[in-house]
Amino acid sequence: MMFKLTRLSLALGLAAGMTLGLSACVSPPKEDTRITQIDSSKLGLSQNNSPRAAEGWWKVFGDAQLNQLIDDALVNSPSLGEALIRVRGAQAQAIAAGAKLRPGFAIDADETYQRLSENYIYPPKELGLGLSGGDKAWLGQTTLGMSWDLDFWGEQENLLKQARNKVVAAELDSATARLMLSGAMAQSYVDLFRSYALADIAQQNERQRETMLKITKSRVNAGLDTQLELKVAEAALPQARTARLQAEIQRDIAIHNLAALSGHGADAYDKIGRPQIAPDATLPLPNELTLDLLSRRPDILAAKARVEAATAGRAAAKAAFYPDINLKAFVGVQAVGLDKLSDSGSAIYGAGPALHLPVFDSQRLKAGYIGATAELDEAVASYNETLLKAVRDVADQLSRLESLKRQLAEANQTSMATEAAYKLAQSRYQAGLSSQLVVLNAETQVLNSRRDLVSLNTQLLITRVTLLLTFGGSFDPTSYPALAQGVTHE
Template structure:
């Protein structure tokens, strides 16, 4: 063997050694993901909700509004657009792991250099230095990154995890939208009920005014009681107007959530909810909470993406080796381009060495490590929020159930007291003030019961959503874009 190959091998060894810039030694993540065992999840697995859980309320109008919102709401369309973008990135990240083949060709007429590879013009060739000639080539080119250090595989894993996180974000947006519509619908139900109470109060004030007028004519009451009864009537009318206004605002809010404008206001009627509809709710913090909430799974996928990005940043310190090949035709002159003698082909390795790039590579690696710590911290915050949300809603549902029992008892007592006060006032045994106070107590008790019932339904819906709603987690990597290599 001649000295030249030895020199080439020695030079390659020096370049290879120089190219292997070592990453920083202190590369352990500073954050640690919370484990489910440390979060107090001691209950049984949560019962699974049906896909259209809102249909349990038995209101076709609610079903229609939710279906319309899920089909056309802008926020959900935005989330789905991000999913498509992330899936496209996953496809792009997987492309370097496959051989890339291109077909290239060009033909140009140019003056040939007198001081290059072409013979001088005195030799009489058409393709001679100083002459004009057609130069052309056509061929297939192959480039295949062999990915010895796993950088491209890590980038693919990162893109896949980001695509899964985007899909889980879309699921979260879908759950949030359906839950928001259910909440707004219950609030519309509450607004109608409060308007009914305001109407009852107005009728009671009108009845009281007639009773007082009769007592004044009979000489049993004075003008003081009459003016008091007359003054209470505008107050009741104002309360009814306020209740009607709140109902209209609830309609506007519901229509906007469903993706409609003012043209839909007249089509939204009074809700016909079954308030005690059965929803699958747990009695304690469920064991499978972290495996069924899409926001928690999305945060976990982002941790996986950041970890893969850090692996890719570490692999960038090492030489990038790829295989290149070409085959085609090259010729001077159009007639000889596809002649058998114009064939060219070749194959060989290509090496990229990061020799004097250590600072940029280290900055990229440290940045990737910081992104991993940030993703872990965000995951931990999401996990703690999930546990707190479920615990809060469990406590709220239990508390509201107990409050409703007391509110019903209070309403029964105040209605009985009001009926007695009316009879005593009609018989002249008590004053008008006693009747007004009794009436106020009844109205307050009715409003309280309506509000508590509505809040209980909202809390049950919120609890269902904090458990992940009807989301059924799919196995990892089964929902990335088709065509991405495994």
């Protein structure tokens, strides 16, 4: 037994020596990466921490219908389902990559009925030694084989790292899809809220035009106005009705959009009612650009995981230039004739090293390494772009939020002034102290200010939601175990 182990060790030693001697035949090309990853410390981000939104952050609006629609969307959305399918695919690839690091076992069996060669290992018939050349017989063999790639150069290990990081990236893509879906639902719900408010204004306008027409008719009958004022008042009423119809169709379209996002069809249209959200609900929003943005956004972490995956893939492509050394072993039975397979003398076994040298495969290996380097550059460039876009997104929303607050303060003052002017113009017209044109101009100003208030209030609400989303929303990396297990660091 000691002799056999010594011969096995010698065989492995000879294989390693051949490996070192022949590895110089094919070497990796000098292909360096060309894209440098951005240093996050040079982005001008504050070291302070910002508040994190809780899971189900949209519940602060106090609208049960919104809560139900988002719950439905997170269950029924096709886009979220596609992201989860990609996670399963990445997990399957990781399992396959991990299997290559473990010994593989296989059972092989075959039975073949054949004519035995007269010019092979079988004796001639004239010797009379039993089974001879020219005879026909069953040749059978059953073996349990083992093959184990020793992975001296880390190729399989790096492929496993690459696959695990792809799982992480897919998990984070799913988190991104979930985050964006909940945000899109909340924003679309605010859009429905705005559509209802604009429809209300259009209805108020229609009623005001009806009132104006009645006043004008009374004044014409009293001889205070002419047919000109009457025709102007009559023309204004269908314009108001048209505006109301336009506002109502926008409301219906907003309902259709919400139903589609929540994974429903036309059956849900009649079930979606008027939003009852509290526009001034408190959301945990950042007030500056902080460094923890990098760990709050799943898309940034997904881009980072893809950089790690590409790094491992490049290392695996480099290791492919070196020889593979496997250990192989088998045990089984082999016999001529079915009745001999169970005989103890039919047992066979063996073990030894196997060597694969990529001597004449240089072009394919070099192409693979260059391609892996390009993939790493692409991943780094994508990470840099994602990071810069995230910083820009948050900065944009912070600036927009402050601007909308100031615009809203000005719009409130304008609204109060126009409402007062309109009431005064109506009273003066009814008393015969001003013309109809003054009233119509005042009414136009009132309608514009009301629309501006609705628009600014809903823009402010949508901006607050968008800011929450651009800062990662309720994403919590600690709730994704694959993030801790899969992402590798050099």
